[in-house]
Amino acid sequence: MKEPITTTVDLLRHAECEGGPIFRGSTDVALAPAGWDRLRRVAAVQPAWQYIVTSPLRRCCAFAEELAGQRQLPLQVDPRLREMSFGRWEGRPVAEVWDDDFDAASAWMNDPESHAPPDGEPLDAVRKRALAAFNDALVAARGQHVLLVAHGGLNRILLGALLSMPGAALHRLETPYACLTRLCVTHAADGSDGDMLRLVAHNMHAG
Numbered sequence: 001m002k003e004p005i006t007t008t009v010d011l012l013r014h015a016e017c018e019g020g021p022i023f024r025g026s027t028d029v030a031l032a033p034a035g036w037d038r039l040r041r042v043a044a045v046q047p048a049w050q051y052i053v054t055s056p057l058r059r060c061c062a063f064a065e066e067l068a069g070q071r072q073l074p075l076q077v078d079p080r081l082r083e084m085s086f087g088r089w090e091g092r093p094v095a096e097v098w099d100d101d102f103d104a105a106s107a108w109m110n111d112p113e114s115h116a117p118p119d120g121e122p123l124d125a126v127r128k129r130a131l132a133a134f135n136d137a138l139v140a141a142r143g144q145h146v147l148l149v150a151h152g153g154l155n156r157i158l159l160g161a162l163l164s165m166p167g168a169a170l171h172r173l174e175t176p177y178a179c180l181t182r183l184c185v186t187h188a189a190d191g192s193d194g195d196m197l198r199l200v201a202h203n204m205h206a207g
Helices: 033-044 058-071 094-100 102-110 123-140 152-162 167-172
Strands: 005-013 051-054 075-077 145-150 180-187 196-201
Touching: 005 123, 005 152, 033 058, 051 058, 051 123, 058 075, 058 145, 094 102, 123 145, 123 152, 145 152, 152 167, 152 180, 152 196
Parallel strands: 005 145, 051 075, 051 145
Antiparallel strands: 005 180, 180 196
């Protein structure tokens, strides 16, 4: 019998961005200097990455490009890893949205499965594209240690889907800036669909 193959997948959220505490979503903003510093500290103690996949948004892609260039690693930009769209909340301060649109914000927080942000992207749509990107990364980097650089909301939704969590429980997952989550996927030795996924660690980051 063949020995099973394991692929290690790290999910990394970007760090601090220009603009402060706003609903960025699909809005393309740059990392702040503090964000660059934080991500570089996280990367400095993670030497084993062999393959990188990143969101196309600058707050992820710019760092991923720097890291791939420094370590001479293959890099793929996957649009499916972009952050969810927050619709009419895009670009607005978080506190302002809660003050002005409390009912909608509360509904989204308590039951994101049924309540998207106004004119925003439904949870199920984000889940489907995130899972598709994750599964394609497993194929591309099978047996390696792959890094996915993405966003707080996207990573939370992806992690919830992989762990079979209901939508209402997703906000229990804390994904702060530069949050690093490690998953191991052991592929079925017989080539069947019986892969086994395990959460190894969550919120591994440099403060």
